[in-house]
Amino acid sequence: MNLQYTTEQNLLRESAGKFLAARYDYPCYQRICAAEPGWSAQIWAEFAQLGWLGLPFSEDQGGSGGGAVEIAILMEAFGRSLVLEPYIATVLLGGGLVAALGSREQRDSLLGALIEGRMHLAFAHRDGAAAVKAERRGSNYVISGTKKAVIAAPSADPLLVSAALGEGAIGVVVLPKSARGLALRPYPMVHGARAADVELDDITVPASAMLGANEDAAASIERVIDGAIAALSADAVGAMAAMVAATVEYTRTRVQFGQPIAKFQALQHRMVDMKVREEEARASCLFATLSLDGPAAQRSRAVSGAKAKIGRCARSVHQAAIQLHGAIGTTNELSLGAYAKRLLAYETLFGTTREHLRRYAAIISDPDVSATGLLHDPAAAAVPGKEEWTST
Amino acid sequence: MDLHLNPKDLAFRGRIRAFLDENLSPETRRAASLTTGFIHDPEIAVVFHRALHRVGWSVPHWPVEHGGTGWTAVERYIFESECARAGAPIYNGAGSHMVGPVIMHFGTEEQKKKYLPRIVAGEDCWAQGYSEPGSGSDLASLRTRAVREGEHYVINGQKIWTTHAHKANRIFALVRTSTGGKKQEGISFLLMDMNLPGITVRPIIGNGGDHEFNEVFFDNVRAPVSGLVGEENKGWEVAKYLLEFERGGNPAAGRVRAQFTRVVNLIGAKCPGDPDIAARLGELGSDLDAMEMIELCALSASQAGVNPGPMSSLLKLRWSQLRQQIAELALDALGVDALRWIGERPLYETLRLPASEEELLAVTPRYLNFRAYTILGGTTEIQTGILARAMLGL
Numbered sequence: 066m067n068l069q070y071t072t073e074q075n076l077l078r079e080s081a082g083k084f085l086a087a088r089y090d091y092p093c094y095q096r097i098c099a100a101e102p103g104w105s106a107q108i109w110a111e112f113a114q115l116g117w118l119g120l121p122f123s124e125d126q127g128g129s130g131g132g133a134v135e136i137a138i139l140m141e142a143f144g145r146s147l148v149l150e151p152y153i154a155t156v157l158l159g160g161g162l163v164a165a166l167g168s169r170e171q172r173d174s175l176l177g178a179l180i181e182g183r184m185h186l187a188f189a190h191r192d193g194a195a196a197v198k199a200e201r202r203g204s205n206y207v208i209s210g211t212k213k214a215v216i217a218a219p220s221a222d223p224l225l226v227s228a229a230l231g232e233g234a235i236g237v238v239v240l241p242k243s244a245r246g247l248a249l250r251p252y253p254m255v256h257g258a259r260a261a262d263v264e265l266d267d268i269t270v271p272a273s274a275m276l277g278a279n280e281d282a283a284a285s286i287e288r289v290i291d292g293a294i295a296a297l298s299a300d301a302v303g304a305m306a307a308m309v310a311a312t313v314e315y316t317r318t319r320v321q322f323g324q325p326i327a328k329f330q331a332l333q334h335r336m337v338d339m340k341v342r343e344e345e346a347r348a349s350c351l352f353a354t355l356s357l358d359g360p361a362a363q364r365s366r367a368v369s370g371a372k373a374k375i376g377r378c379a380r381s382v383h384q385a386a387i388q389l390h391g392a393i394g395t396t397n398e399l400s401l402g403a404y405a406k407r408l409l410a411y412e413t414l415f416g417t418t419r420e421h422l423r424r425y426a427a428i429i430s431d432p433d434v435s436a437t438g439l440l441h442d443p444a445a446a447a448v449p450g451k452e453e454w455t456s457t
Numbered sequence: 458m459d460l461h462l463n464p465k466d467l468a469f470r471g472r473i474r475a476f477l478d479e480n481l482s483p484e485t486r487r488a489a490s491l492t493t494g495f496i497h498d499p500e501i502a503v504v505f506h507r508a509l510h511r512v513g514w515s516v517p518h519w520p521v522e523h524g525g526t527g528w529t530a531v532e533r534y535i536f537e538s539e540c541a542r543a544g545a546p547i548y549n550g551a552g553s554h555m556v557g558p559v560i561m562h563f564g565t566e567e568q569k570k571k572y573l574p575r576i577v578a579g580e581d582c583w584a585q586g587y588s589e590p591g592s593g594s595d596l597a598s599l600r601t602r603a604v605r606e607g608e609h610y611v612i613n614g615q616k617i618w619t620t621h622a623h624k625a626n627r628i629f630a631l632v633r634t635s636t637g638g639k640k641q642e643g644i645s646f647l648l649m650d651m652n653l654p655g656i657t658v659r660p661i662i663g664n665g666g667d668h669e670f671n672e673v674f675f676d677n678v679r680a681p682v683s684g685l686v687g688e689e690n691k692g693w694e695v696a697k698y699l700l701e702f703e704r705g706g707n708p709a710a711g712r713v714r715a716q717f718t719r720v721v722n723l724i725g726a727k728c729p730g731d732p733d734i735a736a737r738l739g740e741l742g743s744d745l746d747a748m749e750m751i752e753l754c755a756l757s758a759s760q761a762g763v764n765p766g767p768m769s770s771l772l773k774l775r776w777s778q779l780r781q782q783i784a785e786l787a788l789d790a791l792g793v794d795a796l797r798w799i800g801e802r803p804l805y806e807t808l809r810l811p812a813s814e815e816e817l818l819a820v821t822p823r824y825l826n827f828r829a830y831t832i833l834g835g836t837t838e839i840q841t842g843i844l845a846r847a848m849l850g851l
Contacts, residue, residue, distance in 0.1 A: 066466075066531050068458055068757035134458050313849050333845040334838070340848050341771060348750035349743065355460045367746070374743035426739030430725065435742060436718040438538050438710060439749050440531075441460050442467060 066440055068351070070134075077135060081142035084115065089146045091400040094257075097149050098403075102220045103259040104150040113182030118156055122164055126172060127180045133292065133357045137299040137350065144303025147403050149257050151187070153293050153300075154217030155179060159186025161289040162225055162237055166277040171239070187221035189263050190286065194235040197265055199228035199275075206275065208238055208246075208268040216414075218261035219251040225276070226265065227286060235283045237276040244268045256410040257403070284361070291368040292357055294415045298350040298375050301411040304404045305343045305379060308386040311401060312336060315390055332389060339385050342378040349374040352439055359441055366434060369416075369425040376418030379408040460753075462535075470535050477543040480508040488805040489546040490719075491815060493822035494667040495829060497546035498803060499582045499624050506548035506579040516553045516577050518707070523561055523569070524577035530756040538711030542718075551620070552576040552583040554707065556629045559646070559699050563687040572627075572648070584622040584651070586630030586673060587696070589615060594839050596631070597640045597693060601675060603632035603647060605682070605689075610634075610647065612655075612678040618833070622658050622671040626651050635690050646692035648684035655679070665825035667802050700835070701769065708756065709776045710749035716780060717745055720787045723820070726813065727790050737786050741779065748775050767847030774840040777830035788824040795821050 070078070088108065097105050112118050121136055122128025136157070143152065156179065163175045163186075178184035189197075189212035197210030208228060218224060222242040230236045240247060246268040251261040276282065313336055316327035326332055349371040356367035383405040387394035394401055412418050429435045462470065488501040509515040517533055519525030528536065540547075557576045560568050575581040592599040601614025612632060622628065628649050635643030649656075655678035661670040687695045721738065728734055752772060755765035788795050799818050801807040808815045831837040845851040 066460055066462070066753065066757060067761075068460075068754050069761045069763070070458070074458075313851070317851075327851050330842070333849070333851050334841045336849055336851070337841045337844045340844070341775065344751060344771065345744070345747040345775075348754060349747040351458075351754070352460075352746055352750045355458060370743040370746050373739060374747055377740070422736055422739045422743075425743060426735045429739060429742040430721060430729075430735065432718050432721045432725070435721045436542060436714065438714060439460055439746060439753060440462050440466075440534075442462050444467075 070138075074134060074138060078138045078142070080115075081117075081139055082145075084111075085142055085146035085148065089148060091147070091403075094147045094149065094400070094403065098257040101259075103253065103257060104220065108148075109150050110182050112150065112152070113180070117152075118182055119180035121156065122160065122176060122180065126164060126176050128176075133295060133354045136292075136296050137354045140296045140299035141303035141306075144300035144305075144407070145307045147257075147304070147400065147407060151185060151217035151220065151258070153296055154187045155185045155221065157293045157296055158188040158289060159221070159225055161292060162188060162276060162282075162285065165285040165289060166237060166280075166282055168277060171276060175239075185217060185221040187215050187217040187224050188237075189215040189218065189224055189226040190290070191215065194227040194283075194286075195229050197226055197228040199230050199236055199238060201230075201272075202269075204272050205269050206238065206272060208240070208265050208270060210265055212263045212265075214254075214260050215263050216254070216258050216260045218249060218263055219259045224263065226263070227282070230281075234281040235286065237282050237286065238270060239274050239276060240265070240268065240270065244270065254410060256406040258410070287361070288357075288364070290415060291353075291364050294368050294372055295350065295353040295357055297411060297414060298346075298353060298371050301375055301379050301408060302343070302347045302350050304407045304411075305339075305346055305382045308382055308401065308404045308408075309336070309339045309343050311399075311404075312339065312386045312389050319391075335385055335389060339382050342382050346375045346378040346382075349378075356441075362428075362434075363441060366425065366428050369421040369428065372416060372421035373418055373425050376412045376421070379411050380418075383408045462531075466531060466535060469532050470539060473536055473539045474543075476512065476514075477539060477545065481505060481543055481545050485546065486544040487812075488803070489544050491803070491805040491808065491819050492546070493665055493802070493804060493819050494663070494669045494826050495833075496550070496620060496669060497548070499549050499621065501805070502546035502548035503579045503582075505545055510578050515548075515579065516557065519553075519557065519577075520561070523557075523573050530760045534708045534711075534753070534756060537708045538714070541711035541715040544715065548579055549582050549621075549625075550707075551585045551625075551629075552581060555585060555699050556583050556648070559629070559686060559695055560648075562698060563646075563695050567683070568648070568686065581627050582621070582625045584619050584625035584628040584671075584673075586616040586619055586622075586628045588618045590617050593618075594836055596696070597644065599631055599633060599644065601630070601632050603634050603645060603680075605634070606679075608682050609679040610682060610685075612647075612649075612675040612680055614675050616673040616675075617670075618661075619658075619671045619673045620669050620833075622651070622673050623660060623668065628656075628673070629686070631692055631696055634692075641693040643690050644692040644696070645689050646686040646695040647680060648686060649678070649680045653678050653680060663826050664828070665822035666798075666800050667822065667826055669826070708752055709772065710745070710752050713745060713776060713779055713783070714749070716783050717741065719816070720783055720790070723787055723816070724790045727794070728792075731790075734786070734790055737789075741782055741786060744775075744779055744782075748772070748779060751775075767844060770835075770840045770843045770847065773834065774837060774844065777834075777837065780830050781827050784820075784824045784827040787820045791817060791820055795824075797821075 119128035120131040124130050160179050191214050199206045199208050224240045226238045246266040248264040249261040254260050317325050319326050353367045353371035356363050516524050517526040521527045560572050589599050603610040603612045630647050631644050632647050634645040655676040657674045659672040660668050755768040758765040
């Protein structure tokens with residue numbers, strides 16, 4: 066066990082913090098959020114130059130081979146600075162699926178452009194694969210169905226769409242925006258992200274549009290989504306940390322009854338509660354992050370547990386932050402409101418707090434699991450039979 | 458970063474498990490699991506402590522020169538988790554976790570020689586004489602007087618909430634040796650035998666039916682000056698050092714996890730599928746995972762020589778709350794069965810029922826006794842005040 070950042074990881078944290086402090090302040094966030102497409106091409110190009118778009122990909126795919134910890138470091142910084150650029154949608158979900166499932170040709174044609182910042186991807190998976198059917202007809206597939214709330218879909222091209230292939234198998238189809246029969250209903254989300262409902266009406270694509278061969282993609286999808294949840298959790302931790310710091314700072318300067326309100330014990334205790342939630346959320350996120358490479362059973366326990374825990378922390382922190390700011394906390398005069406909305410989105414994306422709590426509770430109700438601490442035995446991890454927990 | 462147990466850790470864990478299989482008897486395990494107070498009775502715990510002592514593991518966290526093991530932080534973590542998982546009792550933390558480290562740090566050579574080996578061997582049972590009727594959270598306001606007369610202190614006053622004073626043969630106490638100046642100045646840290654003339658112990662029975670707390674009265678007690686630890690009137694520094702140990706303490710995750718797993722089993726037997734109970738179980742499980750991770754981070758930091766900061770107060774704060782909430786969930790899972798009451802203690806001597814029924818009778822007393830967790834060793838409110846200063850700079 067070792068839970069200390071390496072020198073390189075500390076450097077990444079510092080450089081990400083410095084870059085965003087200089088280039089992504091609150092007025093910048095407001096400008097980007099107010100105009101279409103809801104992210105900045107200039108910033109995205111700088112992400113590419115910094116190597117962040119290639120961070121999770123192996124070196125032979127043109128990336129820098131960063132792991133889950135590096136991604137979490139970056140995401141926490143993004144959360145702190147309210148970054149709107151669709152990193153999770155494009156790099157972690159889109160790129161992650163292509164890297165996991167794609168053929169050599171698919172990886173070459175998609176990942177290179179993605180890492181250079183020339184291509185955005187989005188993954189349409191909400192409501193599960195069954196919401197879209199892919200029917201084999203000769204050497205083609207015919208794709209039909211609806212996917213809702215596809216984040217980053219308005220800017221992405223192509224879209225990756227999960228689809229039921231029949232006989233319980235799931236595939237991921239690469240659909241160019243120009244495909245005949247594809248319709249988008251775009252809308253902004255509460256936290257500034259752009260999303261769309263996607264209608265697919267009898268779209269015919271060649272079999273080569275399926276990521277990889279015909280193997281069932283379910284396990285890869287689940288792994289990639291778990292990775293995205295861990296990343297989004299780190300983002301939420303960054304947002305919470307920013308809210309806690311802003312609240313402490315505000316109560317130090319706000320004077321009532323002749324003294325800074327930070328002097329009042331009732332407020333101090335409430336702020337300690339906030340800070341404890343932040344620390345618990347950070348720890349929970351780290352557990353999920355460090356469990357991503359493990360077997361599915363460990364991963365699900367850690368990721369669903371983290372989503373359930375951090376979702377609760379996020380709600381209590383954003384509510385307390387608003388309360389302690391008083392009336393100004395309910396306005397959009399401060400960045401506080403943007404953080405509150407970001408945390409609100411966290412609670413729902415990739416499964417609500419309640420859904421993950423149910424999933425986690427079912428996992429932990431097995432006394433063999435609940436009795437097991439967090440340190441992993443790498444060899445015992447491969448016990449067959451326990452993998453079935455994961456699919457929900 | 459990783460959460461892996463390496464092959465050396467795994468071999469170590471194997472050794473601990475083999476030892477527990479051989480040395481933790483079913484009787485001791487049962488007695489520990491039917492303990493309804495927050496501390497195990499020394500009578501049952503000392504048996505296991507002596508088995509540990511035979512292999513040199515009775516005070517793993519101590520320096521090797523005084524009988525410790527020299528284990529790494531991870532090894533200690535594994536040891537504590539495995540002991541908890543197996544249901545092993547803990548013997549007299551007031552000796553090995555409180556006064557022992559204090560004697561090592563502040564004590565004279567003579568004191569070290571006299572007391573430390575007996576703690577290692579489980580020959581002494583210590584009580585902590587801190588709180589007084591008028592001095593709880595405001596401990597420094599304590600008034601028990603010690604007046605020097607030649608080679609003795611003459612002590613008059615009263616201590617309260619003295620855990621297991623009726624079982625202890627020795628006590629360490631904070632006494633007032635001077636009344637001038639600030640209240641923190643003029644306190645001394647004194648070791649005494651419990652059999653000195655003038656010491657009387659009056660039991661305080663907890664709401665859960667257990668006799669853990671006591672009042673201890675000092676009526677012209679003549680205690681040898683050789684029991685003074687550190688300098689006269691400098692006892693507050695000693696007390697603060699001890700508090701660090703008390704709050705830092707042992708890795709607690711394994712103990713809380715063992716408590717949690719028992720409740721998982723209880724719920725599986727009594728109300729499987731109850732969605733409200735399941736949701737609370739999920740919340741507590743994810744709280745527990747988060748706190749275990751915080752504890753592991755603090756361990757990793759201390760192993761790397763980095764100061765883990767105010768995390769010991771955070772851990773005390775949250776572990777105590779979690780223990781209570783887990784006990785509370787067990788209570789709620791039982792429904793009307795929670796009202797069955799057996800007043801005699803200890804339950805492991807009173808009960809002669811099938812194991813699954815015995816367990817149920819411990820739930821309500823445990824819930825009631827565990828209310829003390831957020832009060833003893835610095836209340837939740839005191840810890841929160843400490844954290845406001847240490848984590849938020851307020």
